[in-house]
Amino acid sequence: MDTLVPWLTGAFEWATSSAFTFSVIVAILAVVGFVSIWAMFAVWLERKASADFQVRIGPNRVGGRFGLLQTLADGLKLAFKEDLIPGAADKLLFALAPAVAFCGAFAAFAALPFSPAISAVDLNLGVFFIVAVSAIGVIGVLMAGWSSNNKWSLYGAMREAAQLISYEIPSALALMVPILVTGSLNLKEIVAFQCLPSDGTLDKEGLFYWSNSGWLAFYSPWTFVAFVIYYVASLAECKRAPFDLPEAESELVSGFHTEYSGMRFSFFFLEEYAMMFVVSAIAALVFLGGWQPLPFVSLNLPTSGFLGFGANLFYAGVFLAKAVFLVWVQIWVRWTVPRMRVDQVMVMGYKYLIPVSLVALLMMALYEHWDVRYLPGLF
Amino acid sequence: MADAMTSNAASAPAKTLLLPGDPRPPDLHVDVRTQELQINMGPQHPSTHGVLRVAIWVDGEIVTRAEPDIGYLHRCAEKIGESVSCIQYVPYTDRYDYLAAMNNNLGYCLAVEKVAEVEVPEKAQYVRTVAVELNRIASHLMAVGTYGLDLGAFTPFFYAFREREEILRLLEWICGARLTYNFIRIGGVMRDMPAGWAADVRKFLDVFEERLDEFNDLLTHNHIFVGRTANVGVIPPDMAIRYGLTGPNLRGSGLRYDLRREQPYLLYDRFQFDVPVGTGLKGQVGDCWDRYWVRVLEMRECVRIIRQALDQMPATGEIMAKNVRHLAFKSKPGEGYFGIENPRGELGYYLISDGGANSYRSRIRAPSFCSLSILESMLPGTMLADAVAIIGSIDIVLGEVDR
Numbered sequence: 001m002d003t004l005v006p007w008l009t010g011a012f013e014w015a016t017s018s019a020f021t022f023s024v025i026v027a028i029l030a031v032v033g034f035v036s037i038w039a040m041f042a043v044w045l046e047r048k049a050s051a052d053f054q055v056r057i058g059p060n061r062v063g064g065r066f067g068l069l070q071t072l073a074d075g076l077k078l079a080f081k082e083d084l085i086p087g088a089a090d091k092l093l094f095a096l097a098p099a100v101a102f103c104g105a106f107a108a109f110a111a112l113p114f115s116p117a118i119s120a121v122d123l124n125l126g127v128f129f130i131v132a133v134s135a136i137g138v139i140g141v142l143m144a145g146w147s148s149n150n151k152w153s154l155y156g157a158m159r160e161a162a163q164l165i166s167y168e169i170p171s172a173l174a175l176m177v178p179i180l181v182t183g184s185l186n187l188k189e190i191v192a193f194q195c196l197p198s199d200g201t202l203d204k205e206g207l208f209y210w211s212n213s214g215w216l217a218f219y220s221p222w223t224f225v226a227f228v229i230y231y232v233a234s235l236a237e238c239k240r241a242p243f244d245l246p247e248a249e250s251e252l253v254s255g256f257h258t259e260y261s262g263m264r265f266s267f268f269f270l271e272e273y274a275m276m277f278v279v280s281a282i283a284a285l286v287f288l289g290g291w292q293p294l295p296f297v298s299l300n301l302p303t304s305g306f307l308g309f310g311a312n313l314f315y316a317g318v319f320l321a322k323a324v325f326l327v328w329v330q331i332w333v334r335w336t337v338p339r340m341r342v343d344q345v346m347v348m349g350y351k352y353l354i355p356v357s358l359v360a361l362l363m364m365a366l367y368e369h370w371d372v373r374y375l376p377g378l379f
Numbered sequence: 380m381a382d383a384m385t386s387n388a389a390s391a392p393a394k395t396l397l398l399p400g401d402p403r404p405p406d407l408h409v410d411v412r413t414q415e416l417q418i419n420m421g422p423q424h425p426s427t428h429g430v431l432r433v434a435i436w437v438d439g440e441i442v443t444r445a446e447p448d449i450g451y452l453h454r455c456a457e458k459i460g461e462s463v464s465c466i467q468y469v470p471y472t473d474r475y476d477y478l479a480a481m482n483n484n485l486g487y488c489l490a491v492e493k494v495a496e497v498e499v500p501e502k503a504q505y506v507r508t509v510a511v512e513l514n515r516i517a518s519h520l521m522a523v524g525t526y527g528l529d530l531g532a533f534t535p536f537f538y539a540f541r542e543r544e545e546i547l548r549l550l551e552w553i554c555g556a557r558l559t560y561n562f563i564r565i566g567g568v569m570r571d572m573p574a575g576w577a578a579d580v581r582k583f584l585d586v587f588e589e590r591l592d593e594f595n596d597l598l599t600h601n602h603i604f605v606g607r608t609a610n611v612g613v614i615p616p617d618m619a620i621r622y623g624l625t626g627p628n629l630r631g632s633g634l635r636y637d638l639r640r641e642q643p644y645l646l647y648d649r650f651q652f653d654v655p656v657g658t659g660l661k662g663q664v665g666d667c668w669d670r671y672w673v674r675v676l677e678m679r680e681c682v683r684i685i686r687q688a689l690d691q692m693p694a695t696g697e698i699m700a701k702n703v704r705h706l707a708f709k710s711k712p713g714e715g716y717f718g719i720e721n722p723r724g725e726l727g728y729y730l731i732s733d734g735g736a737n738s739y740r741s742r743i744r745a746p747s748f749c750s751l752s753i754l755e756s757m758l759p760g761t762m763l764a765d766a767v768a769i770i771g772s773i774d775i776v777l778g779e780v781d782r
Binding site: 050053054055056151152155241242244245248249250251253335336337338339340341342343344 | 416418419424425426440527528529530531532533534536537538541597598601603604606607762763764765767
């Protein structure tokens, strides 16, 4: 049981000669299924959380007391709506844009490890891959804004392009800090680094032991700075408040998806929630110990054999809990603060986040060189 | 080559698109040609507060020209005033500034009472004061709540609406309607306060003061909110006077002018209350934050006025003047203007009576209309997002602008 594709390839080898192709298809379906279910859950969570913040009740009719199936009902409604393309729109680009936007977020899911063994593919360049493919979304948004032939949409698209390109830099720089510490771009190895035992033995016995590094967010002051910067920049990358300028409904009506309706609109929606999960998952994996439940103590469950299956599920649960918590914080921020102005967003990105992330990267490099973690001369 | 370049430049001189106030020399040749974009904000737009259309010319994110286009909600309100009797006209006044219908009723009734020389009983005046000030709180709550919405803060809107809902409940209890009250009638009020109503109002006021603090924590002093509103849309005092601004928009510019204080009507000379003005606490005097803050402070003053009115109110008394029914058939010839302090500024009614049942001319001076006129000179040079912030900060109601 390594990752999904090789594991499935092994499992189906006796049945079909093209086991690899088959298992890739199964893996893709698994990811699509997860993304869909996640989006349903996230929309429900956002509705319930915003209702709590706003002294409302929220969905409470469809699917029991807690309105669990409200999103499904809304999704069905969107699916049955007329597929409307404005007459003056560029039809090909208009139709293609939601798919392109969704592709990036969807591809990023493929490289996310959920536990030591559960992931679609194990990429050595995991972090790099996810950062790269999740930037594809901006092309879809630009296409949507341009092809809609609507000035508000165009504004939204241009804002999105400017904002995303500006905030990719600090978020990538912030991710460089833990990569500098761990020396790996592989998400599984980054998590493994966070549970290395303190005495340096490789095959540590026992259920719990002191971890050498602990969660990377608490590894040194500079990794914590990097964590905060990454989180703020990731809010901007997901177009979440206070950086929701591309769709600022009180300014740009609905921004780049003003002209979209029905299923095409729902794809943009799906992309937003998928991206929220991806950035939160990276924050959880890279900075918050991935599937390790405690900050400075490593839990050492066997991950092979029959018991290993259960252990993997437990680890995946811990990881999901962290990622969902970070998504919930995004929701919390969204329903609390007003929106920033476009120049304020740029000032924040270029004047604060980028310089501070550069300083964090430089200082972390020096700390590593001096072999200190907290304060020079003390620890 | 050099010739070609000069001839090119001569045939199509490089168009400089420098904005007014740009520090660069005006004869600067800009290589990258940009073009102004005209966009149409409204009449269906989330933050024009009704059916206002603003044609905006933008250079990138910066507004270069703005032209408000009104009239989408025109309902011939002044003409109707000439075709129905003044008693029948009271319900129409509800519909102008539908967020402050009680104040509209009051303004019209006071104007008619002035022309027809009607004496209103004391008890009715107190009941009017309480109803009008409650309505003012509701109107300001709507203004500050939707202002947050304009700036992308959803939650404060719901907090404001929770309190407004409570006021609407109280007003529904006293007159049966939540929005278009028709409660203040010529010569008095529709009915006396129901039993237990005053106690409920006091209970609401106690809760409301605490919740206003909560609201301030959530929105007023929020760093992003201050960043979006302070030093944005500054209206200097002389400009405010030039455009005929009144109400919180004028007081936001630091001018202490409130008709309740300057020309006391009803019983406002009996109450202790302050007239808050903008002081430039977070930025310059007269910026969007100041106008917003004046509204928040005014809600506190409303609470003070209502408490005093409830304390001073006689337990029993007439609520309707004698002999006003004849106004349905004939009135004295004459004319008169009466202006009151609406939540949005000076709401004035100018009535001319030729002795018949209908007024010969009924003119309405709407505060939102004057506030709106300032947009054309305020918006150029601001960013698109600031334009939304400015439109929200002058708090217009289109029903009143178009009438």
